[in-house]
Amino acid sequence: MSFSSLSLVPKLVQALPKNVVKPTDIQALVIPQMLAEKDVLAQANTGSGKTLAYLLPLLQRLLPNPDQQALVLVPTRELAFQVNDSVGKITQPLGLSSVVLCGGVDKAQQQTELAQRPNILIATTGRLLDLLSAEELSLKQVKTLILDEADRLLDMGFWPDVQAIAKKLPAQRQMAMFSATFSDTLKQKATALMSAPVALTAHQENSTNKDIAETLYLVNKGSKAKALIELIKQNHWSQALVFIGAKENADGLAKKLNKAGITTNALHGNKSQSEREETLAQFKSGQTQVLIATDLLARGIHIEQLPVVINFELPMHAETYVHRVGRTARAGEQGVAISLVCHGEAEALNAIRSLTQRELPVQELDGFPVTDKPSTGESKRAPRDKKANRRTNSKKSIKQFQGKRPNSSAKR
Template sequence: MTFADLNIKPSILKALIKENYTAPTPIQEQAIPAVLAGRDLFGCAQTGTGKTAAFAVPIIQLLSAQTGKSTKLRQIRSLILTPTRELAIQISDNMKAYSQNTDLRCLAIVGGVSQAGQERSLEQGTDVLIATPGRLMDLVNQKVIDLQYIQILVLDEADRMLDMGFINDVKKIISKMPSNRQTLFFSATLPPEIAQWVKSLLVNPVKVEITPVSSTAERIAQSVYFVDKENKQQLLNHLLQDPSIVSALVFTRTKHGADRVVRSLTKLKVSAQAIHGNKSQNARQASLNNFKSGVTRVLVATDIAARGIDVEQLSHVINMNLPNTPETYVHRIGRTGRAGYSGIAVSFCEQEEMPYLKDIEKLIKKTIPVVKDHPYPMLNATPPLKVQAPSAPSLKKKIKARR
């Protein structure tokens, strides 16, 4: 199947070809016709499945088909809510690329930067607004933004917005827009709160479920190192001596932990930067751009800041700390192995994290191979109460084997 088979109009097809889009992904194939038909949609899809184009392309087609208005009279007709600044900017970039041959305007507004510049941009008018809940709520309360003309609402990464405590802001925002809108709801997981939210917001929705959250891409080689907490940094330093680790996204549990890792790596002359909530938006975007361009070899992130990090050829994801929510593990390692490339996911597991490992393996329905041949083995390790897989080859051997 091609995008032309989905009845995408030529101007948008031309833009997709320019952006090197060939065949639609499964979620695009199923979602685009439903959205074009005006249906509400619930998409359960994890990162890397192509869901941005799944909602962006039909929104552009629907809005651009309407009678155009003068620039001064432009009203916000579609709102895309997303949990993080990085993801909002990424969606905005994609929307602009897909709509480059139309006269639609797209604008992202996020926290962490001057509001004055955003107000000036809003005065110019925009058809599609991509926003984080906090900054949007501020501007709505100040009557800078009017949501009464919204025709299409997108809630992206809804489970993360719930985790980050945005649900009340989102509910208030939704109350400011027409009830007869089209609503597109995307979430990688379906906890009870999200399921209830779907029931209350969507009317007879089309459900598209792609790659259940319990699955991990087959092209991602996973391994785990048992290591004492105090030796995790030394183990990371040791692994990064391998030049075949071209780029690594390292996850830490806390913002201060991310900064500590960067300081340690910098002393070893390893180019590294941190990205987390304490950084300004400009600093976060600069770090992300440096990582994407290869100027920075290691990007150290917390889970919240990592939403929106999309690096096509990221070679490694390294979990300094195992997450206590197994679904988060799947999202983390999904940052590598994207767009048909292979990837490697490495996790460090201290004694207190053994239960987390057990939960992760239960969710993904496989045992993660344990690397025993390393210089910082855990002392008096007590593995999870289950049969462990045979020892995996060392990281360097594994990389050579994959070449």
């Protein structure tokens, strides 16, 4: 299948980057429906090409109608800039333009860009509402609304903002919503804003990319930093994206890796916008080997041919796991996802297994024997029997994570 076979005009097909040669699964599904002006509820794995899936049909609508506009809502400023980068590669040769409207950027600069009547508005909800309330922006010409990473907009508490923004749009509009995961709550809220949406799924619901090799290691909680350093050094990865739960711990972990001779930086909410941009730019250019990021900022990280994603800690929400590992194996490339799991994360692991409908077995990491014991739920731990056979305890403890798999599969 070619892009031309999807009824895209030749001018638009010719503007595609040279490395984009044929439509991905989600693009083949979404583009015809959006060209038919249908509302779309699309689910596709991260890295499957969903940005082009909505960008190409909305550009086709804008080409003969340059006075119209399209609005793309995203949960974070990092994702806003990432989308804008993708948009710019195609709009520039077409004579169309875009603007990023988000916090952390001088509002006067954004007002100047808005005065140029850009065709595509890429915005976070907070800054967009600020501009609307100050009557510095009108959405009367917006004929297409895109919600990118819709589940994150809901999880981060932005849905009331989304509803408020939707009310300011023309009643006759097209709307498309994209996400790698869709909860029942999100589907319900989404359909309330849409008109008979067409549900499209390119992959098994809430699944991870088949091109990602996932490995989970059971390690002591206190051994995670050393295990991470050992894995990075042993595998000689050119780059690694490491996810951590709390921003308070990101800088401390970065210091440990730097001390071990691994160039590392951290990306989290306590950094200014300029610091975030510089940190991300250094990682993308290869100046930094390892980037430690919180989930809040992870959605805007797109690295070509990123070899590995590492979960230093499992996420609190199972859906987030799908998004995290989706940072690798993008656009048909192969990738590796590694998770360091301790006994205290058994509940989180089971939630991920339930969501993805996969076994996700854990294994021991050579050189890092498991001596921690599973929690019994008691407030006080019994004194450790120093004469206990630690090897036996290790084997028993790892079985806690194996679910209903046969005993033979738990052997090393």
